[in-house]
Amino acid sequence: MSTADETATAAASGAAATERFHHDKSPYDAVKDTPKERVDLLARAVLDAIHETIRKHEVTYDEYNALKAWLIQVGADGEWPLFLDVWVEHVVEDVATADRQGSKGSIEGPYYVPDAPERGADADLPMRDGEQGTPLLWEGGITSTDGTPLAGTVELWHADADGYYSQFAPGIPEWNLRGTFTTGPDGKFRIRTIQPAPYQIPTDGACGRLISAAGWHAWRPAHLHVKVSAPGHEQLIAQLYFPGDPHNDDDIASAVKPELILSPVVQDDGSARIDYGFALDRRED
Ligand SMILES: [Fe+2]
Numbered sequence: 001m002s003t004a005d006e007t008a009t010a011a012a013s014g015a016a017a018t019e020r021f022h023h024d025k026s027p028y029d030a031v032k033d034t035p036k037e038r039v040d041l042l043a044r045a046v047l048d049a050i051h052e053t054i055r056k057h058e059v060t061y062d063e064y065n066a067l068k069a070w071l072i073q074v075g076a077d078g079e080w081p082l083f084l085d086v087w088v089e090h091v092v093e094d095v096a097t098a099d100r101q102g103s104k105g106s107i108e109g110p111y112y113v114p115d116a117p118e119r120g121a122d123a124d125l126p127m128r129d130g131e132q133g134t135p136l137l138w139e140g141g142i143t144s145t146d147g148t149p150l151a152g153t154v155e156l157w158h159a160d161a162d163g164y165y166s167q168f169a170p171g172i173p174e175w176n177l178r179g180t181f182t183t184g185p186d187g188k189f190r191i192r193t194i195q196p197a198p199y200q201i202p203t204d205g206a207c208g209r210l211i212s213a214a215g216w217h218a219w220r221p222a223h224l225h226v227k228v229s230a231p232g233h234e235q236l237i238a239q240l241y242f243p244g245d246p247h248n249d250d251d252i253a254s255a256v257k258p259e260l261i262l263s264p265v266v267q268d269d270g271s272a273r274i275d276y277g278f279a280l281d282r283r284e285d
Helices: 003-007 010-024 036-057 061-076 080-087 089-096 206-214
Strands: 118-120 122-124 135-144 153-158 178-182 188-194 223-229 236-241 272-275 278-280
Touching: 010 080, 010 206, 061 080, 061 206, 080 089, 080 206, 118 122, 153 188, 178 188, 223 278, 236 278
Parallel strands: 118 178, 122 188, 135 272, 135 278
Antiparallel strands: 135 188, 153 178, 153 223, 223 236
């Protein structure tokens, strides 16, 4: 058992995710020209849906007060990024990418960190000496939807064999299992890493309290996270999954799509080889 197993907490992970979100994005800037009518429309629609739920299911004052306490606790635990990315983002992603012709995407989730170390086109993902987990060789390429190879980048991040992410769980080196791979004009990349483990989202905070109270499970299937970029093309954010994972069918984050399940081939030495590339939609400017 790793140090992270013994000391990872929802509050620490949530605080890191909340701080990271504030640090990396300017969410208000991107919508600063949104008309009042649009804000009014969306805010009313959400409130109407809440009101309808209360009327339909005859929500009591005790339940209302428990909800109020729980919402306060989500913020106190820093778990708004976790809550939103697990239970809401997948629908935003579906809507945002509905017109795409290229590779399927999936949610980003709360554990991305920008500017991971640059590794070139053919390299190991940064990892500890003796990193646990089945070795994985991943060969693939980036193309446009018409098949033209693209010089671009694949940012890759994933959990370790205990299901923990560097920079969100303690005891793991800063950039462990995070890297940026830059392809040449042929678009090809070759990455060596390890197969991540399935993991439960933190269960000791407010999100865990909801999961427990509702009788849900907290599992995400094992997955690789990627952000794929090339000039003149839409950025693709995706997660890639492994066949046979018991949680591919009931992912708590509802982020699995059939097109995102890999077909690893087990090699004689016990390692696995995967062949998976990305086709990016041309950006319409
Ligand atoms: Fe993840």
